[in-house]
Amino acid sequence: MTTILRIDASARPGPAHAAGEQASFSRTLADAVQQGLTAHHGQLVATMRDLATDPLPAIADATIKGFYTPAEAMDDRLRAATALSDTLIAELEAADILVISTPMYNFAVPAALKAWIDQIMRINRTFAYENGEFSGLLKRKRAYVAYSYGAGGYGDGGPLHSYDFMRPYLTMILNFIGIEDVTSFTVEATTADPATVDAAMVAAIEGIERHFAGTGDL
Ligand SMILES: Cc1cc2nc3c(=O)[nH]c(=O)nc-3n(C[C@H](O)[C@H](O)[C@H](O)COP(=O)(O)O)c2cc1C
Numbered sequence: 001m002t003t004i005l006r007i008d009a010s011a012r013p014g015p016a017h018a019a020g021e022q023a024s025f026s027r028t029l030a031d032a033v034q035q036g037l038t039a040h041h042g043q044l045v046a047t048m049r050d051l052a053t054d055p056l057p058a059i060a061d062a063t064i065k066g067f068y069t070p071a072e073a074m075d076d077r078l079r080a081a082t083a084l085s086d087t088l089i090a091e092l093e094a095a096d097i098l099v100i101s102t103p104m105y106n107f108a109v110p111a112a113l114k115a116w117i118d119q120i121m122r123i124n125r126t127f128a129y130e131n132g133e134f135s136g137l138l139k140r141k142r143a144y145v146a147y148s149y150g151a152g153g154y155g156d157g158g159p160l161h162s163y164d165f166m167r168p169y170l171t172m173i174l175n176f177i178g179i180e181d182v183t184s185f186t187v188e189a190t191t192a193d194p195a196t197v198d199a200a201m202v203a204a205i206e207g208i209e210r211h212f213a214g215t216g217d218l
Pocket of ligand 1: 010011012023024025026027102103104105106107108148149150151152190191
């Protein structure tokens with residue numbers, strides 16, 4: 001059985017909960033990724049983390065102290081302050097595949113997703129630092145990330161390429177903790193006119209379907 005961990009970062013609901021409103025584009029793409037994975041792997045066990053309906057707190061002083069305190073020196077206060085991080089890291093460790101959906105907010109990942117990153121980036125749990133070098137501790141996992149951008153032109157050679165602090169950052173974070181197999185799907189110009197947006201979404205979903213139609217090792 002393949003286990004996935006799905007993380008959704010848009011403040012807007014996905015198609016299942018949009019109730020007549022425009023559904024989140026990034027969540028819609030991640031739904032297509034999840035459908036592709038289900039078709040390819042058969043039944044999936046999915047843990048869902050909706051960072052909009054279940055937001056994570058920013059890390060606190062005691063959380064950081066707990067991150068750097070050896071297990072035998074932890075007290076109840078530090079254990080309580082790091083309990084959420086423990087849970088989120090356990091979800092990551094249990095997953096074979098990570099599926100993340102995120103919109104661009106102010107040229108970077110939403111604060112909701114940054115809060116998750118701050119909880120799971122943890123020395124000797126998800127990365128190590130030895131002999132002056134960092135190494136990722138999460139092995140044999142892959143990630144699929146669905147990105148949505150309001151403007152267009154963030155791709156290679158595009159006029160906004162250098163403004164994209166979302167995709168290069170998230171890719172680097174995943175690589176840093178050991179997840180080097182990262183596949184990205186994007187939709188751009190979601191704030192354009194409806195016909196342009198519809199065409200962009202159709203093309204993005206067809207791209208995802210083509211990816212998962214392959215018979216290789218996904
Ligand atoms: C608070 C906020 C900030 C945004 N900042 C940017 C931005 O810096 N660049 C951009 O291209 N689009 C920006 N957008 C547009 C979103 O990235 C775009 O609408 C995206 O498709 C939303 O994804 P969603 O439908 O999954 O929520 C912003 C939207 C919001 C709500």
